[in-house]
Every structure is written in structure tokens, then in C-alpha cells.
Amino acid sequence: MTTLLRPTEPPPATAPTSTRRLSSGLVFLRQFFRQPAVLGSPFPSNPRVSRALIDQLDLEGASAVAELGPGSGVVTRLIRRRLAPGAAFFAVERNERLARTLQREMPGVPILHDDAGNVGAIMRARGIAALDCVVSSLPWLLFGPELQGRLLREAAGALRPGGGFSMVTYRNPAMASVRAFRGRMEGVFGRVWLERVVWSAFPPASIYYATR
Numbered sequence: 001m002t003t004l005l006r007p008t009e010p011p012p013a014t015a016p017t018s019t020r021r022l023s024s025g026l027v028f029l030r031q032f033f034r035q036p037a038v039l040g041s042p043f044p045s046n047p048r049v050s051r052a053l054i055d056q057l058d059l060e061g062a063s064a065v066a067e068l069g070p071g072s073g074v075v076t077r078l079i080r081r082r083l084a085p086g087a088a089f090f091a092v093e094r095n096e097r098l099a100r101t102l103q104r105e106m107p108g109v110p111i112l113h114d115d116a117g118n119v120g121a122i123m124r125a126r127g128i129a130a131l132d133c134v135v136s137s138l139p140w141l142l143f144g145p146e147l148q149g150r151l152l153r154e155a156a157g158a159l160r161p162g163g164g165f166s167m168v169t170y171r172n173p174a175m176a177s178v179r180a181f182r183g184r185m186e187g188v189f190g191r192v193w194l195e196r197v198v199w200s201a202f203p204p205a206s207i208y209y210a211t212r
Ligand SMILES: C[S@@+](CC[C@H](N)C(=O)[O-])C[C@H]1O[C@@H](n2cnc3c(N)ncnc32)[C@H](O)[C@@H]1O
Pocket: 038, 039, 040, 041, 043, 044, 045, 068, 069, 070, 071, 072, 073, 074, 075, 092, 093, 094, 095, 098, 114, 115, 116, 117, 137, 138, 139
């Protein structure tokens, strides 16, 4: 059967760009089923958790900031809005598909497909001497003690004295695994505190800060 199109109508597209290219939120969900222990959660942080992760950091006054585990970019977008023009920023994402998708959504922002354990090497390659802030939403409590310690030392070593670090966990602060992780943070940072619990998250999210 022949379909008649009026001359002004464009030919039917095979599919609009937005449906052919999955958004980072959908990629995040799909990647969770492939790598649950790397992503840690099927859904990105909710807006309150995302804000709580950066509220206590002086991002406006920072010259260099890194984000570990940007995932779908919910926190990345908030960080970028607060950074001064000219401030150095990079985000390190271990999942290649997520890194590529977020890079496409945020052209011009360095979204690096790499490991949080390589922050020092990345800084050297980019000519950054020290970071003012490290924002992390890595699934820290899914990592073993050795990896936790290694990544914490890498993050703390990247910060200038007085620089700030933030992280989130969806586990209860009273749990032994969380207390052990906090102890590891205290081993590498000068000061560590539980800033707040975001009750609107499920399960509630505990936001920790640390300074070097
Ligand atoms: C719980 S998700 C958080 C994503 C996003 N920042 C948010 O708040 O919704 C954790 C992210 O950390 C990434 N990740 C896990 N281990 C990593 C590592 N060693 N280095 C870099 N990224 C890592 C995962 O791929 C995932 O995107």
C-alpha cells in the first residue's frame, strides 16, 4: 500500500535520536543488572541526597574538584553549577557505558572512564597539584576492607590540607560494617563526621564528610 505524504511533511524517521540513544538514567538501570556490585544501586541518588553530598563543600571557592563514581551525572550536574569559571574538574567512572553516555550528555566536561584508584595519576596527567574537594558516591560498603583503604588513601592523598571529602551510604551508621568503614576514614583523614541522614531516600542515606 502506498502512503501519501504532503510535500511539507518530512519522511518518517527510523526513530528519534532520543529513543535510539538511551539517557544516562536508563543506562544506569541497565548497567546495574550487569554490574550490581560496581553500581551499588539500581537508581541514581535522589535530589536531596545529591545536594547533601555537596552542601558542606566550598565548591564556589574551589580551584580543583574531582568526583568519584558520577554514574548518571545527578551529582555531577550540581557540582558543575556551583564551580567558579576556570576551576578544574574531572569525574572518574569505572563503568565504560556510563562514562560514555554521561560524556555524550556533558560534552566538554572531563568524564573519564577510569578507576577511582588512579586519581593521583589522573591529576598528574592533567597538571593538577592538589584537589580542594572530592565528592564520592562510590558503593564503598560493597568494597572489601583492602579496597576501601586503598581508595580512601588515594582520595585523601589527592586533597590539599584542609580539603573536603564527602560520601554516602545507605546502611545504618550503627552497623558494624559502617563503623569499620568510618574507622578507616578516620585513619586517613584528620576529621570525619556524619553530617546528616536523608530520610526521604530508601533506605535512608547517611552523608559523611571528612577533611584532610
Ligand atoms: C551508587 S552509584 C552513584 C552514581 C551517582 N553518583 C549517583 O549519586 O546517583 C556508584 C557509581 O560508582 C561507580 N564506581 C564503582 N566503583 C568505581 C571505581 N572503583 N572507580 C570509579 N567509579 C566507580 C559505579 O559505576 C557507579 O556509577
